[in-house]
Amino acid sequence: MAALTEIAQSSAPVPRHRGRRHRRFPVWRWLILSLAGLYFLTPLYAALKFAGVKAFGQVAHQSGFSSALGLSVRLAVITTVLTLVLMVPTTVYVHLRLPRLRRVLEVVTILPIVIPPIVLIIGVLQVAPASLKATPDLLALEYVILAMPFAYRSIDTGLRALDLRTLFEASSSLGANWLTTLWRVVVPNLRTALLSAIVLTVALVLGEYTMASLDLYQTFPVWIVLFSQDSGPVSTAASLLALFVTWVLLMAIVTVASQSSRRRGGAEVTLFTVGRQETGDSR
């Protein structure tokens, strides 16, 4: 669809819609987007001025910086790997063999939104065995739960677009077993969905503050807060840097994904897929 409209529009770029009313829209569009830009950029500019140029050079030399960043990256890696290993086979399996459980899975994976992290962490700290509480990996285990709503919805939407049964039948008639098919047929077909799941999971882990601070581990967001008591400007510079780096990372991933998706005739990649499911499957 996107490809079709693109062609239609590029062949007649000037009168986009022939209708009388629509030409007025671009004014609205620029007005809305400029106001939005003003709201989002002004605080960034203010923070930049507050931090000053010098602070940016000092960020990496602060005590605790590298260990906090290291911990956050480690948690992001563990969480992403665990989420994929747990969610991809389960979702594929349910689509294939237990389609009736899909509604159940949908409800179960929405639960982490119903139970806020601030509430969940009370229970976790109470029931977790002492050996787990002694390591920050407990956080990664819980982040998998927090990432579930986004990861499940991304993977589920990706799978809906695949003719899974035929893929598995074709693959098994060629002698492949379940795992081989999953790894060599399904996963490559799900690349865009998996990418979106990974991006959302990584962004979630790198920004998570509530659970980490209450579990008393110094992840990067917690470090920024603690360090702000020593030096506000450096801490502000660190958060601006983190914001910028995440944004560049996301830009790169989405650009690459959109290109590979367009080559294969797919849609443009967006980062979130909850809404599509609601429109596509509303009855």
Added chain:
Amino acid sequence: MPVNSDMASAPGIPSDPGAAPRGLPGSGPGKPALVKSALSTGARLLGIAPFSVYVILGLLVPSLAIGIGAFENADNGSFTLSNIDIAVHGIYLNGFETSIKLSVLAAVIPGFIGFLIAYAIHTAKNGPGAVLRRVAITAAGVFANFGGVPLAFLFIASLGTTGIVTGWLNDLGINIYAGTFSLFTLTGVLLAYMYFQIPLMVLVILPALEGLRPAWREAASNLGASSWHYWRYIGCPVLFPPFLGCVLLLFGSSFSAYATADAMTAGALPLTSIQIGSFLNGNVIAGQQNVGKALGLGMVAVIAVVMIVYTMLQRRAAKWLR
């Protein structure tokens, strides 16, 4: 009508993902050889065992611990309703009220603004618009995950008493601190929450906007419908359920937010999530340790009610659409 539009989308991508599997032979009663084999239901359920065990240990057991703890006397473990009683009176009742008020405002206002922005991004597809679109979508992804002390800093640096925007407005003769305004009140926190709520709305409503097929608009204008008619009879009814769903998601997001308000107001604003945080940080009156769990149970109850209302409304909306 729907048939035509489905056909129109067929050569592109399966933009309606639900449609493809429905037509498969496997969804009917005649199951292919793959599933027919000796797998009993019990054996088939084994396939989701790892996931089930993970959810039970990571989500269910901790939740049960809260649910049980909320009714336990912290000193001797006997059954009591006093935790719940404390949690729905006095400062804690005030906390729930403030939380709900803030969350409703921080869901509805960013909901409408985010919708307008998403629509502006959605319609910008050609030429420079495509670049703008990509920048805007990824920026929304970043800002939607932004919060906590960094966000608090941004707003203190711009709207605090010595902030830059405060200075600009002063030069224009407007003193925002002349009245009762302060960044550390509900209004200030709301302003800051919008910074991640609007991008979140943009992200979650965009796919629904993509679902509005251009063919519908073309068909409507072929039949002589004006822009107003199109929105009144097609656009709004189609978008209403996802819009409502997204607004409720925003409600949940701001209701459970903790870091930003905690950093900005240092606990001055009575929000339930901050009150729970202070229980976890050990600021507890002896004998009241379990009130935090009762508050947690209350939060879950509020969000559960929202989810149930949402499901009911959506079911009704789906009926209209049929």
